[in-house]
Amino acid sequence: MRYFIYLSYDGSAYHGWQIQPNAMSVQEKLNDCLRKLLRDANCSVTGAGRTDAGVHAHMMVAHFDSSSEIDGSWLTDKLNRILPQDIAVSRVVKVRDDAHARFDAKARTYHYRIYTKKNPFERQYATRITYPLDFDLMNEAAKYLLQVNDFTSFSKLHTDTKTNICRVVCAHWSKIDDDLWQFEITADRFLRNMVRAVVGTLIEVGRGRMTLQDFKSVIKKKDRCAAGDSMPGNALSLVDIKYDNTIFEEIE
Incomplete structure (x- = not known):
């Protein structure tokens, strides 16, 4: 059983x-x-x-x-x-x-959190960013993730994954406190290091070091070296996993 x-x-x-x-x-x-x-x-x-x-x-x-x-x-x-x-x-x-x-599993959701002001109570579960970010621009870039399916540029190299195809259905930044921002992303599957690489690349857009067109080009290149740095893992959390009710002996 x-x-x-x-x-x-x-x-x-x-x-x-x-x-x-x-x-x-x-x-x-x-x-x-x-x-x-x-x-x-x-x-x-x-x-x-x-x-x-x-x-x-x-x-x-x-x-x-x-x-x-x-x-x-x-x-x-x-x-x-x-x-x-x-x-x-x-x-x-x-x-x-x-x-x-x-x-x-039909869908998985991750959250990544960042903050800007020095705060000893956020440091364990969020990453501090010390430069200004344009979150509106970052959300414009994030929308493009829903239009593509090959995420090779955001995958850790030399993995045993047979395909880098994923279907992202949600990707956006939201402010959840005075100095706390959260990136939410939902997909049918995720590649190793994918969320932290996506966040690192979106932050390059937010700080003005990458344009929206540059962001789209990164995905099209299918090259991890073209994307931004991988962000620290302590700010990332797996928050939800969805299944069809048909697999349960008792309806969830």
């Missing part, structure tokens, strides 16, 4: 979601706790994606298999008792046996 785990985590102490040979990951922590509770040494979770080092998740989904029926409320409570304080499980739900946390 297959189950989805919905969880959130502060990624500051982890080398990303995916298990690494010589560094701690969120996936490893979750696997360890599940194996103890279910008394199954082979139990392993498969995530909906893989966040990079230092990146956070307000919502991550992972699936695992069990040979026996599980009470989702019981497992949620037990996991939260033994997981570290920076990882929290919100629920465990039964799904179809062929449901897949990664391949069945």
Whole structure:
């Protein structure tokens, strides 16, 4: 039987979601706790994606298999008792046996936050920008992301991805506080480092170092070297993942 785990985590102490040979990951922590509770040494979770080092998740989904029926409320409570304080499980739900946390995800949403004034309470979850930005111009550039589908220019080099085709359905900046701006982007899939590279390139537009035409040319070149720098991971959060209700044993 297959189950989805919905969880959130502060990624500051982890080398990303995916298990690494010589560094701690969120996936490893979750696997360890599940194996103890279910008394199954082979139990392993498969995530909906893989966040990079230092990146956070307000919502991550992972699936695992069990040979026996599980009470989702019981497992949620037990996991939260033994997981570290920076990882929290919100629920465990039964799904179809062929449901897949990664391949069945229809859309994912990320937020990237920036601020301008020195603020010790924002530094852990946002990136400080010390120069003026034209957010209207940045939003004009962001609209173009909805018109293209090849995001090679924003992908980390030498990955095992077979295609760099993505469908972006939302991309915009909004002011959420006096000195806090948030970039929201939703797509059917994301490439490694894609959001941070997109943000870095939009910031080049906002500070006047790249025109709207330059931004469009960057995408057409399909060359990572043509795009802007990758922004720090601590300001990035995975915030939502959408699935069709048909994969759940009980309607979500």
